Amino acid sequence: MELCPLIKNILLLDSEGKRIAVKYYSDDWPTNSAKEAFEKAVFAKTQKTNARTDAEITMFDNYVVVYKFVQDLHFFVTGGENENEIILAAVLQGFFDAVGLLLRGTVDKKEALENLDLILLCLDEIVDGGIILETDANVIAGKVASHSMDAGAPLSEQTITQALATAREHLTRSLLK
């Protein structure tokens, strides 16, 4: 019997049910099509509900899914049917708030895609192989946002490289458009 709380997956979908970022920690969905089918079903089941103030919850194919929406973003956390619902909700809240902090309050699909690296790092910091790493949004966001240089690098090099990088970033962003 599995005693440690386990997360089966964390999903971030858009308002049409398409993937922004998803992470599966369980073999319950071995193929990409199985995953997509699950996402589709979860989305269909939850899209009409109002999960904007409080996290909502549903049972589904012997999984417990907690979810919360903001703008055109839909956040989901899935656990097994015997999982403590409140633990799942804590993970969801951690993910949700951390994304909010990282996107500096502008939480929508466009912003999420533009900062996909932050979202992916965020997922990486919340759960490792199904086991909860951290649920405190401030800690999660703090770990993700520490985009400073390696302490070993000389100070001058840091500033110059950073300046260059920022400039280039502006350039590439406009090119990508």
Added chain:
Amino acid sequence: MAQPFLKKDDDHDDEADYSPFLGIEKGAVLQEARVFNDHQLDPRRCSQVITKLLYLLNQGETFTKVEATEVFFAVTKLFQSRDLGLRRMVYVIIKELSPSADEVIIVTSSLMKDMTSKTDMYRANAIRVLCRITDGTLLTQIERYLKQAIVDKNPVVASAALVSGIHLLQTNPEIVKRWSNEVQEAVQSRAALVQFHALALLHQIRQNDRLAVNKLVSSLTKGSVRSPLAQCLLIRYTSQVIRESASNTQTGDRPFYDFLEGCLRHKAEMVIFEAARAITELNGVTSRELTPAITVLQLFLSSTKPVLRFAAVRTLNKVAMTHPIAVTNCNIDMESLISDQNRSIATLAITTLLKTGNEFSVDRLMKQITTFMSDIADEFKIVVIEAIRSLCLKFPLKHRSLMNFLSNIIREEGGFEYKKAIVDSIVILIRDIPEAKESGLLHLCEFIEDCEFTYLSTQILHFLGIEGPKTSDPSKYIRYIYNRVHLENATVRAGAVSTLAKFGAMVDSLKPRIFVLLRRCLFDTDDEVRDRATLYLNTLGADGAVVETGEDVKEFLFGSLDIPLVNLERSLKNYEPSEESFDINSVPKEVKIQPLAEKKAPGKKPTGLGGPPPGPPSTIDAYEKLLLSIPEFANFGKLFKSSAPVELTEAETEYAVNVVKHIFDGHVVFQYNCTNTIPEQLLENVTVIVDASEAEEFAEVASKPLRSLPYDSPGQTFVAFEKPEGVPAVGKFSNMLRFIVKEVDPSTGEAEDDGVEDEYQLEELEVVAADYMLKVGVSNFRNAWESMGPDCERVDEYGLGPRENLAEAVNAVINLLGMQPCEGTEVVPSNSRSHTCLLSGVYIGNVKVLVRLQFGIDGPKDVAMKLAVRSEDEAVSDVIHEIVASG
């Protein structure tokens, strides 16, 4: 080829649909990844490319082996950069690419360097990455660092090492087990999550050592756990300890209950809930123990947070199955949840109320449910219908309002499954509650007037044909049935013709009118309908020759085909056209056991459309097919019962074996289900050597070895014993697994030619009296009891000696007899001094048995029991007494 993700057919300028990944393509991104090889690295640009690669992987894109390898090698170059953000992305993508063993070597040194870095973030992430991709040999090299990391003062590093330990325990347990001193130290950490991870790992290291787990729990429950998550873990471990120790300590208070109860006052909701749930799931929980848990759950019911309400109502719903009275206090809160926005919560609330409700609240509840039904999905409605069905069987007097409810909702919109659930429910109510019959049949008639599902229409017509003629005024159904002949498709028309014929056969006064109707069907456009009409007109004697319907005609119309259709189908398929015509008597008649039908409706077959609720599980069919296919067992006759699988090995051993006991009249077959869990081995010629020296009445007659048992694909071997016919012989059997083991080369999967004979000791197996008893319920025990009559009744009294409480005594007797408790009488209200328990079953030889147990307990906890048995055979009644007397 790459897919253009998120590509829209319509306007690209639409700001809302803008995506930085618009039109992204795998080939192009792989080209871009060349920047990783640049002499002067640009961290931002590299990060962006990695993000794109991760985006592709996340969208379900796959890289070929070559592509993945190329990307992986390019990524390893990025370790040169000291940009922290880039390094983080490198860690993530390495995990996603899951490199092969020979590739891992390339990054090992870089990661090991990071593991010993001064930067905490490097250490933590490098540990997680390395542990994810490493194999056993590398692990011994880095073990020293991991042990250090576990007690690292940075909590992120410690957690990373501990979580990696939990994962590694699956693959390299012997290494991780060496870390227990460090893990133990980490359990005392001040950082909440370190404590959580350390506790999880420590428990997993020790989980097979019951004593150590016990010690761990008793030391930690004294209160040094700070993290809510760790506290939840501790609650789970504690209830496991309670579960395992319950059988040892029959007296005194339940250990650790105080700890669980104390957790109900914790400040974190997740801990409160975990504790409350743990208490409700305790074995044989008393109402005194339940009360505080129910109280906190009740508070959750009125929380503003949907998650809390859901968690509470789901738990209370489960409690209501076993302790309905304990939940009644929450009924008011529960009723307000019927209008909850979240329909999952509302459905759970309704079904809980239906379980806890008493006879008087039914009407009010039905009114509330009616408003609720219109705005929930079909799947929820089905749950509610099922709850209502069992409520109606519980309170037969309330059938009128419940039947009305069903007839109202059946007229509303709904899918097939939903309608089928309603129809099934009405049919079951008609069957079990005689008073509900006429109104129920009329509801069904009205339903088929406007039913879009051919399957349901034909099933209902069939049912009408059996039940309708027996009612006080059969003629009123004719109109509904004949309407079908006008208005429906051919399948339904044919069904209606058969039903009409049944009315004609059973009710002589209706015969002339039926003939008129049937003659009209002779001009139907469909040949099946015409054929049936012609056939029935002839058999019923429409030419005027026969007035009374003959016995053989009735048999033809109503007699069930006493051959299972599957068997008939199989025989027909095997039949080769020849001189000899097909003989229906050659079809095997091994039928599955029919559930006990009440005697008050003689000769009536259970006709629930969806099968009666306590029907035998379909696994029986599967077993039967399996056994029939083995020639050695073909002449054993009809399979009486197959037990649930009994494990003969501990979990996580080399070979996993469980056994299913198949009971025949004069034989017993043991089916050993074996699984080989060693990839490097192939087992051949697997047999189980059974020593039956402690089972005197059994003699081994056949053994069917398993030719080959490859890794991870279960196989079966069988051993059959003869025993005296009809006698419930019991005994103990010791088992030894014998086989030839061959080494398998893991890379090619080919086995070596030469094998070695080996043996493996399995646990003992017992055939007990309960194996000769089928659990078959009756829905109305009193009726069944009365109709069985006192002819073969045997009554006697027994002293059961001192027992902890009545519930324990009741359970012991139920398990001893292996019978089905009826009407929820297996639940003993706590602290009661006496209790009556009703059991039913079918004993070997297909003898129905009903048992009424009356228990009483006196001051010093001595339990006395009066056992009354009624059965169709007094010898069987005596046997039941013998079982109890010797148990």
